[in-house]
Amino acid sequence: MSRVATLLRYDLPASFVVFLISVPLSLGIAAASGAPLIAGLVAAVVGGIVAGSLGGSAFQVSGPAAGMTVIVAAMVEKYGWPATAGITVAAGVVQVLLGLTKVGRLTLSLSPAVVHGMLAGIGITIVTGQFQVLLGGHADSDVLASIAGLFGQPPVWGAVLVGVVTIALMVLWPRIPRGNVLPAPLVAVVVATGVELLSGLEVATVQLPDDPLSGLAIPEVPAGGVFEIGFAVLSVALVASVGSLLSAVAVDKMHNGPRADLDRELVGQGVANTVSGALGGLPVAGVIVRSSTNVAAGARTRSSAVLHGVWVLLFVLFLANALESIPMAALAGVLIVVGVRLVNAGHLKDLRLHGELGVYAVTVLGVITLGLLEGVAIGVAVAVVRSLYRLAHTSVRVRQEQDEWRVDVGGSLVFVGVGKLVRELRRIPSGRKVVLQLDIDFMDHAAFEAIDDWKAGYEDRGGQVEVLDKDTWYGRARDGAPGRRKTIPWVGRWTDWEHRTFRMPGPRDPVLDGALEFERVSAHLVRPFLAELARQGQRPEQLFITCADSRVLPNLITSSGPGEQFCVRNIGNIVPVFIDSESSEEDSSIGAAIEFAVDVLDVPTIVVCGHSHCGAMKALLGNTAQPGTRLHSWLRNARTSLARVDGTDDAEHLAAVNVVQQLDNLRTYPSVRRAEEQGRLRLVGMYFDLTEARLYLVDPDDFRLVQLEPLT
Template identity: 50%
Template sequence: MSTSHGGAGPAWKSLAADLPASLVVFLVALPLCMGIALASGAPIVSGLIAGVVGGLVVGMLGGAPLQVSGPAAGLAVMVFGFIQQMGLAMTCAAVAAAGLLQMLFGGLKVARAALAISPAVIHGMLAGIGILIVLGQVHIVLGGSPQSSAFQNVKELPEQILSLHGPAAALGLLTIALMVVWPFLAKGKLKLVPAPLVAVVGASAVSVFWGADVARVELPANVFSSIQLPALPTGNWGVFVTAVLSLALVASAESLLSAVATDKMHTGPRANLDKELFAQGVANTVSGLVGGLPITGVIVRSAANIAAGAKSRASALLHGVWLLLFVTMLGHVAGLVPLTVLAGLLVVVGAKLVNMHHIRELSRRGEVLVYAVTVAGVVGINLLAGIGLGLLVAVLRLLWRLGSVQVDVAQVQGAYEVRVTGSLTFVGVPRLSMALAQVPPGASVRIDLAVDTLDHSGFEALESWSDTYRKTGGSVAMESLEEVWVRSGTTRPSQQVIGSQVSSNTLASEGAQ
């Protein structure tokens, strides 16, 4: 175990901070592991196994010192679909194989490539998953059963509301109320007590004293004897391969983005993303082999870890130890928790995935359309379709921006003024050529280049036109293309210096795309 902050003192001082932090993270992770297993359509024990493996394996091998890993709500909908299609045993095999891919990615040091995915797509994916979780789990909260699709869940919701199922609905709604109200009520040291723990313990205690006849969590008496071993498919390998690839890519992206976000929350050592990705792969392979859910770095648990004062990876590792002790020694306690309570917990967790701060930020940056398309695809079709549609819109938006050049030609006192604004790239060269064709031969032309991006095609188009125009008897005054190229943040294409006049205008550039 290493001390995470330079000059923070000997290891025992670090451990003195990590030990209480690990207990806080354990108390946050315990109900979430059970709830995410419920949302995934997997046995509750599969979620707890994933929590144990994520804590122990990534805690020992990870490259993000204060990140905490375990089963994540962001994969619940995807896993639910795979379990419905292939069964739990083959889904576990897919998780293990996805882990091998992640180890390969980490070994090839391509972790930062995952950060090239548009944040609008990632946030849209998580928001879509959050909506699906809410639409499905709210039926359990109200005492019913979730439907097969988002449309069916919405369609059946009014009837579900009109026929509330007594104690189950009351306990589910109580859980939601405690989750929402506790952060406002907690003062002083009580703020360290996580809302999920308060909600689950409080609602479960009410159910016990009430003697409510509701479905509760079931854990096997002997966890080790009930481990679900993975099984490879005997046919229909297409679904299996799709599961492996999608789990590997989505889990990797979520873990790495979480690691980057976690780095912003503390001043200790920065994350080694390739090492973290490799550790996530090892954890997923182990989890899949012993019947656990897929694992990612989880920002909620990581934020709780940092807020509780953790100093090193020991905190994440110890939280895995506490989860293991709970599963093996106190599993019967989980049997007191009603399923509707876990569903209420998930409704709040899912709702928080629709982050209004992200929506406002993306709106300011003009990327809300990418976000909306991704959300609509995830909710209306499926997760992979939503990601694919989001990436497509992001690429189309980029091409549109690269081609969003504006060329205005005006005649002023016998001379022609040409103002070029926006991004002058290969996409906008045809528009530039059509505008310059309006200028008659032999005139005096002044070109004002107020562009924020200039690529090689735009460079050559302007250079070629100005040279040709001068040869036909005209005069061209414009800023040196070499200077425009450099100011737009691009390496110059050649050593040739353009012999054109330098205008008095300055280039207002906000940075290249």
């Protein structure tokens, strides 16, 4: 499809939908910020045209953001509107410099608990302030003052009615069948305006200059100290940057198009803020509400975001008078719903599971009571302290078993945790046998010296100490070759661990020992996730069909965890051709798994993964499976793969060809064929090279191995 056809069919309609949402939101945000209402529309125009053209995200829509209202309102109150516009210009320059120095991606290191806490604090501030407007008063940027104001003024019942109607429509309209044809903010504002006009209620409405362009402010240099003004500039730059980058990342998860260039996005946002401030507009940022609407409306290129800015500009120039009929209480109702949605309760469950509710709560309280940047700074500080604690946290468990003492040490063993370990070790009576088991992912020199000194002293007093170290941190340090990087404790051969760990006489059961090791070391880590999956049921992202070879570990090579992969393993990763008969003697377990994955679990992807050094392929080439055996009978399902290689003796090539053949066999299943034709299922062929520990895609046309490339 040509670019013009794409523009007319997809981007043009999407831009109208975003435009319809942008106008009421921009006016409401300007009102909540204490800025001239025209400033919100200017920011919408500049955000759409400038940031849409220059930014690094093709689908992100920029404009005035609800998350900026608190900080802008405080600056307007302190410096006045023209000076706030000047600060916005300077903040844009800072953003451009940040983008040019490639620090945009570093913003993603900010703790999600801090980000969600910041948004929740902003949402609470918006809601409390706009409730004052809904009652007929004026918004206050301070939460405590807003709450006090709710009880200190008589309500204007006309404004209350308009606001309640707006909120009800914002909440209920998306639930109406096909209601998404018109955006909820537009419907809510239009209906609320109609209620105000038909009822003759005396409520405050939007006030614009007769000539909208005459209301634009010329930016001024704010009065104050250099440090104070610099702090204000950095506040706008950082908050706008963080919000824009997080929004861009979130939008990337909603589409399959090109990924956002975060540094370029930061430059585009900076240029937009410089232009918006110079024209007397609000600060600009990428906003998730308008961006998600853009994607949902079918946008295919950045033209949609740019065109939405053009429509807002035309509206301001030729239809501005129509805005003066809109009640301020209607805009307040829209912002109350937007503010409530910023306090996303759904994130609390994830934060609780990861133990980060404290960081979230501290950030929320800090934003509400002290201010946006102060609250975020406190949240970041708490998150950093908590991370350092977890990084250095060491668990020490001492217990007596029959005639010996066992000490289990887990976590990262660094100098800050040495004191706790040594205290526990010194409590063990002298002259005993001590087994010190180290299940650690890092050990520094201070920890090694502490353990080695205690071991030498304990043995001098007649004791016996055996150090069991799964990842050999202690052993390597003792031999003069200490490790310098964290290890992955669960990667390795069990037999190596067993030989180092279980030196007691008597037979051992590797399966039982492995299960006990899982319960002791790992079970408590995965228990919350498995319990959640047990309640919710499984929703795997793929059906993974691979060989039963013990050297191929599907979850490891695909970096997938519990609940993410529905796996079928057999000799040779074979998929028998579909046979439409329940009475067939063919093994139906593979077909049953395929149908269950596609029809019940609704997996979006099926992967067939072969591998190098495959015994099944060697047996197929050499015809070494004994006739009359189940293996011989099973490998007959792969003879079509053998026929496609024209007598080759290359088992690795046959393994790749076999992957493509099994994809063809998958398409003989009606459920697979139907799902693929409907576009809800894709089939992927992969090949794992054991020697290289590398996954490849298999080209279905010429059986070539294609290296995986990162998404861009």
